[in-house]
Amino acid sequence: MTLSKAALVTTLLLGVSSIALSLPEDRKQAINLSSDRAIYENNQGVYIGNVSMSQGSLKITADKLTIIEANRKVEKVIAEGSPAYFEQQPRANEGVVIASAQRIEYSLKQEEILLQRNASITHQGSKISGDRVVYSGRKQMVVADGGTDEKEHRVKMTLQPQAIPDSETAADDKPANSPPAESTNSEESR
Numbered sequence: 001m002t003l004s005k006a007a008l009v010t011t012l013l014l015g016v017s018s019i020a021l022s023l024p025e026d027r028k029q030a031i032n033l034s035s036d037r038a039i040y041e042n043n044q045g046v047y048i049g050n051v052s053m054s055q056g057s058l059k060i061t062a063d064k065l066t067i068i069e070a071n072r073k074v075e076k077v078i079a080e081g082s083p084a085y086f087e088q089q090p091r092a093n094e095g096v097v098i099a100s101a102q103r104i105e106y107s108l109k110q111e112e113i114l115l116q117r118n119a120s121i122t123h124q125g126s127k128i129s130g131d132r133v134v135y136s137g138r139k140q141m142v143v144a145d146g147g148t149d150e151k152e153h154r155v156k157m158t159l160q161p162q163a164i165p166d167s168e169t170a171a172d173d174k175p176a177n178s179p180p181a182e183s184t185n186s187e188e189s190r
Contacts, residue, residue: 005075019036026056026088035065043069051079057096062104079104083118090137095124098158111137119144 036049045067047053053060062079069075079086086099086106099122101115113135115121120129121142131147146153 026058027055031055043148045069059085059087060104060106061085074108076108077106079106086113097135097137098122099133101133105106113137127158128153129157149183 004189006033019072024144032055033047033053035047035051039046039048047065049063051060051062051065053065060077060079061081062084063081064079066078066080067074067076069076080103083100083102084104087096089096097113099113099115099120101119102117103115105114105116106112107114113121115133115135117131118129119131119133121133121135122123128142128144130144131153132145134143136142144155144157146155146180
């Protein structure tokens with residue numbers, strides 16, 4: 001490997017190493033990145049062809065991946081593909097968020113994912129799809145738009161019911177008008 005190639009690889013890896021992720025363990029993990037080509041210029045790393053990036057629970061695959069930074073910190077990751085895929089576990093006690101779209105913009109500071117064109121996001125069995133979907137991890141909010149195509153300009157959703165704690169389930173099984181339980185300490189037994 002020539003000195004200039006080694007410098008380019010080192011610069012690119014330093015650029016992506018400051019990506020702030022939701023799981024604290026993710027930030028401690030090594031970044032794995034591969035592509036057919038890589039260019040670093042003007043505070044941007046551009047990876048082209050069969051791009052795969054992972055760090056802890058974060059996984060991104062795309063045809064093209066652009067990493068934008070300022071002051072040596074990553075601000076935004078843009079993945080483009082047919083489709084591009086994004087996957088990450090936001091918190092230890094939650095399932096994985098899986099997203100796909102032709103363009104995915106991940107703003108790290110806002111903890112927000114913008115999905116454009118054939119967008120779909122799935123989390124804990126619930127799925128929302130449309131032309132444009134915005135998922136805010138910080139606000140735990142999703143905003144979706146169906147787009148302008150006259151035939152398919154609708155947002156589609158499948159929402160799973162919330163899990164009910166066992167103590168609430170047991171209380172719900174008891175009939176509302178049932179008489180109180182008989183006392184084992186009755187007058188006749190004395």
